[in-house]
Amino acid sequence: MAARGPLPVDPIAEAKRQWLAHGWDEAAPGMSVVTSIIRAQQLLLARIDAALKPFRLSFARYEMLRLLGFTREGRMPMASAIARLQVHPTSVTNTVDRLVRDGLIEREPHPADGRAAMLVLTASGRELVDRATDALNSDVFAAPGLSEQDTADLVRIIARFRKSSGDFTEPRPLPDPL
Structure with a gap:
């Protein structure tokens, strides 16, 4: 696949515009978040694959x-x-x-x-x-492409989503040592 530069328009923003134009107002924000996460995963996996390729x-x-x-x-x-x-x-x-x-x-x-x-x-x-x-x-x-604050915020947001989706539960408190 040939390397390409940035697209002239954000395709996810355009998809959201289309969702709204078709009257799917309630679903538009959810479609945007889902497709944004999937695209971010693709971008991160490409960086991971490049780093692991020599190995x-x-x-x-x-x-x-x-x-x-x-x-x-x-x-x-x-x-x-x-x-x-x-x-x-x-x-x-x-x-x-x-x-x-x-x-x-x-x-x-x-x-x-x-x-x-x-x-x-x-x-x-x-x-x-x-x-x-x-x-x-x-x-x-070490440099995921986000500020330190955005990184911390995003991890917290995704952790809340994962927890509410049943991905994990908070660990039970350990008893105090005797």
Whole structure:
């Protein structure tokens, strides 16, 4: 796909104008927010893909490696990875298969459940995910394209939306130590 410059008009603003012109006044703001979020996701994913390309990682493969890298021993049950990544089990299985094939993680039998598998980060997987994280931090996360205040506001707004959509609940307070 050939690179192109900015469009001369905001297509989402034009779509909203059309929604209003067609009498869909109640739906126009919602259409604008949904399509704006989807477009922002596309823009951010393009930046992520560019940062991860030198490492031959997709974002899904990176997330799995980073998740394992965050654990104390670089290992976790596959079922836990599926729950934390919030994607379909088949997608996780395909991602794991590729990472195993590339020698970045290993599958081991679960110590207590013979039907389950443990995912284990290899030394080369840890080295790769650490380098990829450095690239994402410098090329994407450190400067997401918003001011610090806009970033904080947007995270709060989206968190409220996610929570009201049933994506997560507030953690229960932990008891005071004895």
